[in-house]
Amino acid sequence: MFSLSDLRSSFTATERSSRTYTTIEATALHESVPPDRWCITRSDLKYLGQEVRKAIQSGKIRPPDDGSDDFQASDTRYGPSIYTVTKQHIMPVTAQFGKVSWALLQHPDGLDCDLFISHAWQEGVFEFLSKVLHSWPADARHAWCCMLANPQNLDIGSLLQSPSSSPFALVVLPLHGVARHLALSPYMMQHLLLVSGILFFNLLE
Numbered sequence: 001m002f003s004l005s006d007l008r009s010s011f012t013a014t015e016r017s018s019r020t021y022t023t024i025e026a027t028a029l030h031e032s033v034p035p036d037r038w039c040i041t042r043s044d045l046k047y048l049g050q051e052v053r054k055a056i057q058s059g060k061i062r063p064p065d066d067g068s069d070d071f072q073a074s075d076t077r078y079g080p081s082i083y084t085v086t087k088q089h090i091m092p093v094t095a096q097f098g099k100v101s102w103a104l105l106q107h108p109d110g111l112d113c114d115l116f117i118s119h120a121w122q123e124g125v126f127e128f129l130s131k132v133l134h135s136w137p138a139d140a141r142h143a144w145c146c147m148l149a150n151p152q153n154l155d156i157g158s159l160l161q162s163p164s165s166s167p168f169a170l171v172v173l174p175l176h177g178v179a180r181h182l183a184l185s186p187y188m189m190q191h192l193l194l195v196s197g198i199l200f201f202n203l204l205e
Helices: 004-009 023-032 042-058 082-095 102-106 125-135 167-172 186-204
Strands: 115-118 142-145 181-184
Touching (some): 042 125, 082 102
Parallel strands (some): 115 142
Protein backbone atom coordinates (compact mmCIF):
# COMPACT_ATOMS: atom_id res chain seq x y z
CA MET A 1 0.00 0.00 0.00
CA PHE A 2 1.48 3.36 -1.02
CA SER A 3 2.01 6.21 1.41
CA LEU A 4 1.08 9.78 0.48
CA SER A 5 4.25 10.96 2.19
CA ASP A 6 6.26 8.58 0.00
CA LEU A 7 4.39 9.79 -3.05
CA ARG A 8 5.13 13.43 -2.28
CA SER A 9 8.76 12.88 -1.33
CA SER A 10 9.42 11.30 -4.71
CA PHE A 11 9.33 14.80 -6.20
CA THR A 12 11.61 17.71 -5.34
CA ALA A 13 11.29 21.36 -6.31
CA THR A 14 14.62 21.28 -8.13
CA GLU A 15 14.32 17.92 -9.88
CA ARG A 16 11.75 16.93 -12.49
CA SER A 17 10.76 13.35 -11.73
CA SER A 18 10.27 10.73 -14.43
CA ARG A 19 8.55 8.26 -12.12
CA THR A 20 5.11 7.00 -13.08
CA TYR A 21 2.18 6.80 -10.63
CA THR A 22 -1.15 5.08 -10.78
CA THR A 23 -4.38 6.98 -11.31
CA ILE A 24 -5.46 5.94 -7.81
CA GLU A 25 -2.35 7.56 -6.35
CA ALA A 26 -2.89 10.73 -8.39
CA THR A 27 -6.51 10.94 -7.29
CA ALA A 28 -5.51 10.41 -3.66
CA LEU A 29 -2.95 13.19 -3.91
CA HIS A 30 -5.55 15.64 -5.22
CA GLU A 31 -7.94 14.63 -2.47
CA SER A 32 -5.32 15.20 0.23
CA VAL A 33 -3.98 18.53 -1.02
CA PRO A 34 -6.57 21.37 -0.85
CA PRO A 35 -7.45 22.78 -4.32
CA ASP A 36 -6.27 26.25 -3.33
CA ARG A 37 -2.75 24.82 -2.98
CA TRP A 38 -2.57 23.45 -6.53
CA CYS A 39 -0.13 26.23 -7.38
CA ILE A 40 3.02 26.85 -9.40
CA THR A 41 5.95 29.28 -9.24
CA ARG A 42 7.22 31.89 -11.66
CA SER A 43 10.12 29.61 -12.57
CA ASP A 44 7.63 26.83 -13.34
CA LEU A 45 6.03 29.05 -15.99
CA LYS A 46 9.44 29.71 -17.54
CA TYR A 47 10.06 25.96 -17.59
CA LEU A 48 6.67 25.38 -19.23
CA GLY A 49 7.52 27.88 -21.96
CA GLN A 50 10.80 26.10 -22.66
CA GLU A 51 9.11 22.71 -22.82
CA VAL A 52 6.38 23.99 -25.15
CA ARG A 53 9.01 25.40 -27.52
CA LYS A 54 10.82 22.05 -27.55
CA ALA A 55 7.55 20.23 -28.22
CA ILE A 56 6.76 22.52 -31.16
CA GLN A 57 10.23 22.02 -32.64
CA SER A 58 9.92 18.25 -32.32
CA GLY A 59 6.43 18.23 -33.84
CA LYS A 60 4.69 17.02 -30.69
CA ILE A 61 2.66 20.24 -30.66
CA ARG A 62 1.25 21.08 -34.08
CA PRO A 63 -1.80 22.81 -35.58
CA PRO A 64 -4.91 20.61 -35.06
CA ASP A 65 -6.29 18.93 -38.17
CA ASP A 66 -9.66 20.62 -37.66
CA GLY A 67 -8.12 24.05 -38.33
CA SER A 68 -9.12 25.40 -34.93
CA ASP A 69 -5.61 26.69 -34.21
CA ASP A 70 -3.58 27.48 -37.33
CA PHE A 71 -0.48 28.70 -35.52
CA GLN A 72 2.95 28.90 -37.13
CA ALA A 73 5.80 26.92 -35.61
CA SER A 74 8.06 29.94 -36.11
CA ASP A 75 5.74 32.23 -34.14
CA THR A 76 7.38 32.93 -30.80
CA ARG A 77 5.17 35.91 -29.94
CA TYR A 78 1.73 34.31 -29.70
CA GLY A 79 2.26 30.58 -30.20
CA PRO A 80 -0.37 27.82 -30.07
CA SER A 81 -3.50 28.42 -28.04
CA ILE A 82 -3.66 27.38 -24.41
CA TYR A 83 -6.31 24.85 -25.43
CA THR A 84 -3.92 23.28 -27.97
CA VAL A 85 -1.06 23.22 -25.46
CA THR A 86 -3.31 21.61 -22.87
CA LYS A 87 -4.52 18.91 -25.27
CA GLN A 88 -1.20 18.18 -26.95
CA HIS A 89 1.31 18.78 -24.16
CA ILE A 90 -0.05 19.11 -20.62
CA MET A 91 -2.46 16.18 -20.89
CA PRO A 92 0.02 13.75 -22.52
CA VAL A 93 2.81 14.71 -20.12
CA THR A 94 0.72 14.40 -16.97
CA ALA A 95 -0.85 11.17 -18.25
CA GLN A 96 2.60 9.60 -18.00
CA PHE A 97 2.63 10.37 -14.27
CA GLY A 98 -0.70 8.83 -13.36
CA LYS A 99 -2.80 11.83 -14.47
CA VAL A 100 -1.76 14.11 -11.61
CA SER A 101 -2.10 17.83 -12.40
CA TRP A 102 0.90 19.69 -13.81
CA ALA A 103 1.05 21.84 -10.66
CA LEU A 104 1.13 18.92 -8.21
CA LEU A 105 3.55 17.12 -10.49
CA GLN A 106 5.99 19.94 -9.70
CA HIS A 107 4.97 20.45 -6.06
CA PRO A 108 3.21 17.39 -4.55
CA ASP A 109 2.67 19.10 -1.19
CA GLY A 110 1.08 22.08 -2.86
CA LEU A 111 1.98 25.74 -2.37
CA ASP A 112 0.34 28.66 -0.59
CA CYS A 113 -1.60 30.75 -3.09
CA ASP A 114 -0.64 34.41 -3.54
CA LEU A 115 -1.85 35.03 -7.08
CA PHE A 116 -4.86 33.84 -9.09
CA ILE A 117 -4.20 33.86 -12.84
CA SER A 118 -7.13 33.81 -15.23
CA HIS A 119 -6.72 32.90 -18.89
CA ALA A 120 -8.79 32.34 -22.01
CA TRP A 121 -8.42 28.99 -23.73
CA GLN A 122 -8.06 30.57 -27.17
CA GLU A 123 -5.16 32.93 -26.36
CA GLY A 124 -1.62 32.21 -27.46
CA VAL A 125 0.45 30.51 -24.79
CA PHE A 126 3.61 32.55 -25.40
CA GLU A 127 1.73 35.84 -25.22
CA PHE A 128 0.04 34.64 -22.04
CA LEU A 129 3.29 33.55 -20.39
CA SER A 130 5.05 36.77 -21.38
CA LYS A 131 2.36 38.99 -19.89
CA VAL A 132 2.13 36.96 -16.69
CA LEU A 133 5.89 36.88 -16.16
CA HIS A 134 6.24 40.61 -16.77
CA SER A 135 3.33 41.55 -14.51
CA TRP A 136 4.01 39.08 -11.70
CA PRO A 137 3.64 40.97 -8.37
CA ALA A 138 6.90 41.39 -6.49
CA ASP A 139 5.47 39.95 -3.27
CA ALA A 140 3.79 36.94 -4.92
CA ARG A 141 5.58 33.61 -4.68
CA HIS A 142 3.01 31.13 -5.97
CA ALA A 143 0.11 31.26 -8.41
CA TRP A 144 -3.02 29.26 -9.18
CA CYS A 145 -3.61 28.81 -12.92
CA CYS A 146 -6.49 26.70 -14.25
CA MET A 147 -4.74 24.77 -17.01
CA LEU A 148 -1.93 23.78 -14.62
CA ALA A 149 -3.80 23.50 -11.32
CA ASN A 150 -6.62 21.18 -12.34
CA PRO A 151 -5.83 17.54 -13.19
CA GLN A 152 -6.77 17.66 -16.87
CA ASN A 153 -6.90 13.87 -17.23
CA LEU A 154 -8.90 13.10 -14.09
CA ASP A 155 -12.64 13.31 -13.56
CA ILE A 156 -13.02 16.25 -11.17
CA GLY A 157 -16.76 16.61 -11.70
CA SER A 158 -17.36 16.12 -7.98
CA LEU A 159 -15.27 19.21 -7.28
CA LEU A 160 -17.39 21.30 -9.62
CA GLN A 161 -20.86 20.23 -8.47
CA SER A 162 -21.10 23.19 -6.10
CA PRO A 163 -19.79 26.48 -7.58
CA SER A 164 -19.17 27.89 -4.11
CA SER A 165 -16.82 25.03 -3.22
CA SER A 166 -15.12 24.62 -6.60
CA PRO A 167 -11.32 25.05 -6.90
CA PHE A 168 -11.91 28.51 -8.43
CA ALA A 169 -14.10 29.66 -5.55
CA LEU A 170 -11.71 28.38 -2.90
CA VAL A 171 -9.04 30.63 -4.36
CA VAL A 172 -10.87 33.87 -5.11
CA LEU A 173 -14.19 34.16 -3.24
CA PRO A 174 -14.12 36.80 -0.45
CA LEU A 175 -15.46 34.36 2.15
CA HIS A 176 -12.57 31.96 1.94
CA GLY A 177 -10.44 33.06 -1.02
CA VAL A 178 -6.72 32.92 -0.31
CA ALA A 179 -5.24 34.75 -3.31
CA ARG A 180 -3.96 38.25 -2.55
CA HIS A 181 -3.61 39.20 -6.23
CA LEU A 182 -5.77 38.62 -9.29
CA ALA A 183 -4.35 38.63 -12.83
CA LEU A 184 -6.71 38.70 -15.81
CA SER A 185 -5.48 38.29 -19.37
CA PRO A 186 -6.69 40.83 -21.99
CA TYR A 187 -8.78 38.08 -23.60
CA MET A 188 -10.48 37.30 -20.31
CA MET A 189 -11.07 41.00 -19.67
CA GLN A 190 -12.82 41.31 -23.04
CA HIS A 191 -14.97 38.29 -22.21
CA LEU A 192 -15.91 39.66 -18.79
CA LEU A 193 -16.79 43.05 -20.27
CA LEU A 194 -18.96 41.36 -22.90
CA VAL A 195 -20.75 39.24 -20.30
CA SER A 196 -21.22 42.26 -18.04
CA GLY A 197 -22.70 44.21 -20.93
CA ILE A 198 -25.13 41.42 -21.78
CA LEU A 199 -26.23 41.13 -18.15
CA PHE A 200 -26.66 44.91 -17.92
CA PHE A 201 -28.88 45.13 -20.98
CA ASN A 202 -30.88 42.10 -19.83
CA LEU A 203 -31.59 43.92 -16.58
CA LEU A 204 -32.84 46.92 -18.53
CA GLU A 205 -35.39 44.84 -20.43
